[in-house]
Amino acid sequence: MSNKKDLLKSCAKTGLTNRLGYSPLGVTPIPTQVAIGVATASYWRGMWYILDDNLFPDNPLYSAVASLGLGSFGLAFIQGAIARQADYYARKETAKLPLYYKPIARFGTLYCVATSCVLVWRGAWMGWDIAYEKVSKESATDRGHLTRSGIGSHVVATLGLLAFGRFSSVLGPPAKVSILEDLAFKATTWQQYSKAAKWFFK
Numbered sequence: 001m002s003n004k005k006d007l008l009k010s011c012a013k014t015g016l017t018n019r020l021g022y023s024p025l026g027v028t029p030i031p032t033q034v035a036i037g038v039a040t041a042s043y044w045r046g047m048w049y050i051l052d053d054n055l056f057p058d059n060p061l062y063s064a065v066a067s068l069g070l071g072s073f074g075l076a077f078i079q080g081a082i083a084r085q086a087d088y089y090a091r092k093e094t095a096k097l098p099l100y101y102k103p104i105a106r107f108g109t110l111y112c113v114a115t116s117c118v119l120v121w122r123g124a125w126m127g128w129d130i131a132y133e134k135v136s137k138e139s140a141t142d143r144g145h146l147t148r149s150g151i152g153s154h155v156v157a158t159l160g161l162l163a164f165g166r167f168s169s170v171l172g173p174p175a176k177v178s179i180l181e182d183l184a185f186k187a188t189t190w191q192q193y194s195k196a197a198k199w200f201f202k
Contacts, residue, residue, distance in 0.1 A: 047118040064126035071119030078112050128153045 056062040132140040132149045140149040161167040 043114070044118055044121070047115060048122055051119070051122055060126055061130055064123045064130060066123075067119045067126065068123030071116045071121075071123060074112055074116030074119065078109055078116070082109070 051063070051067065055066055128149065129140040132138075132145070132152065136145065136148075138145050140146070158167070161169060
């Protein structure tokens with residue numbers, strides 16, 4: 001109980017947040033949450049529009065398939081490369097990240113995974129629209145059909161995510177279940193850097 005009181009007193013004295021924008025209770029302040037949400041949506045919007053204009057812009061089916069294919073390849077390649085590198089260092093009995101593995105390289109890896117996530121999302125989104133139009137002979141984005149199409153994908157997705165036990169992925173799909181996270185920038189070991197690589201060091 002005393003520890004809890006001390007923590008609350010500390011919050012009162014120092015303010016709810018520290019200079020990093022996180023509270024002593026581990027809660028990200030609402031303004032920071034909103035700012036992160038806006039920045040994330042802006043990132044996805046920018047990438048999405050670039051793809052709309054350059055990836056088979058005149059053929060929605062090809063564009064959807066290409067998005068899913070490229071996104072899947074990107075996720076598999078990047079995560080596989082990290083796992084292989086982790087395995088290499090594990091065999092050398094060296095768990096530390098190499099000195100040359102600077103934040104710029106980590107950012108590049110995260111950026112590639114993030115772009116792959118956008119591709120997967122875009123391919124799935126367009127795929128639903130195309131499938132609905134094939135079945136109903138109406139555009140999925142027409143007034144009235146938005147609700148029908150939305151209910152269909154929403155119900156199927158909810159049931160599917162519950163079946164996989166990954167419903168929390170809706171908080172940031174599909175990056176939520178990626179092996180990479182922002183803490184990679186501060187990582188000093190492969191265990192911290194890659195979730196998928198952890199089993200090498202058990």
